[in-house]
Amino acid sequence: MALRKQFILAASVMVALMMIGSSTSQMDDLDLTVLSRKARYALFPDSSTMGLYLAVAVPLEDASYDVSVSWNFEATYQLPSNYTELILPFVLASASRSERQFNRRSAYRIVEKRFKSYGLKGRECLLRTICEAAESPLLHNGLFGDILHIIFTPSSSADENLHPVYSAAEERGRSGKDCRSSYPRCPVGLLDTIAPFED
Structure with a gap:
């Protein structure tokens, strides 16, 4: 019985090999041309x-x-x-x-426009924010504090030929002058809207 199964298996393999051989010889007769095209992009x-x-x-x-x-x-x-x-x-x-390049001048222009969109004096509120950031540095307030410190501290980067009022606002805050009274046309400071983190 086992011999019969081996014979059937061997015969099946031979028939399969003959079929493959005849199909490849037929393919040799065909003229195959290689097609090519440029790479496509999505x-x-x-x-x-x-x-x-x-x-x-x-x-x-x-x-x-x-x-x-x-x-x-x-x-x-x-x-x-x-x-x-x-x-x-x-x-x-x-x-x-x-x-x-995205620089401080374009960042300040965006912040001023955002203040104006809320009906506030754009330049005045930006200067108050710079003053307040210098008065109370945000260096130990995580990533968000570091980003705010970099944006609102003009001296934290190389000289970008900014208007002198930005440096004056930073110096006013560093020297301890009251930022609210220095910029009275801005009723709200951006940093006043952020609650301090307490342990």
């Missing part, structure tokens, strides 16, 4: 965008409500829908470094 449908979103929320101290104040920052970028829109290495070669 693009996006028309009007596609990608967004980065950052929200900083500060809870308000009220036991009866669960309310927080939030600042939202959003950046939206158009995605390419056509191969001709791609520029490798994805930066504009014609733009100079100063045009591509």
Whole structure:
């Protein structure tokens, strides 16, 4: 019985090999041409965008409500829908470094616009914030405190040819002068809205 199974298995293998051999000889008769094409890239449908979103929320101290104040920052970028829109290495070669770079001047312009969008005096409130950041440094308040310190301390970076009022506001805060009375047209300080962390 075992011999019969071995014979059937051997016969099946031989038939399979003959079929493979006949099919490859038929393929040799065909004229095979190698097709090639350029590499393809995945693009996006028309009007596609990608967004980065950052929200900083500060809870308000009220036991009866669960309310927080939030600042939202959003950046939206158009995605390419056509191969001709791609520029490798994805930066504009014609733009100079100063045009591509995010610096303190552009950060202050954004902060001033944000204050104005809330109906406040943009420049005046920015100067008060710089003064308050110098008056009470935020160095030991984690990553968020470090970021605020870097942004609102003009002397923390190389000279960027900023208007002298920014340095004057920082010096006013360092010398202990009252920032609220120095900038009376700004009723609210940005740093007043952040509750201090206590152990």
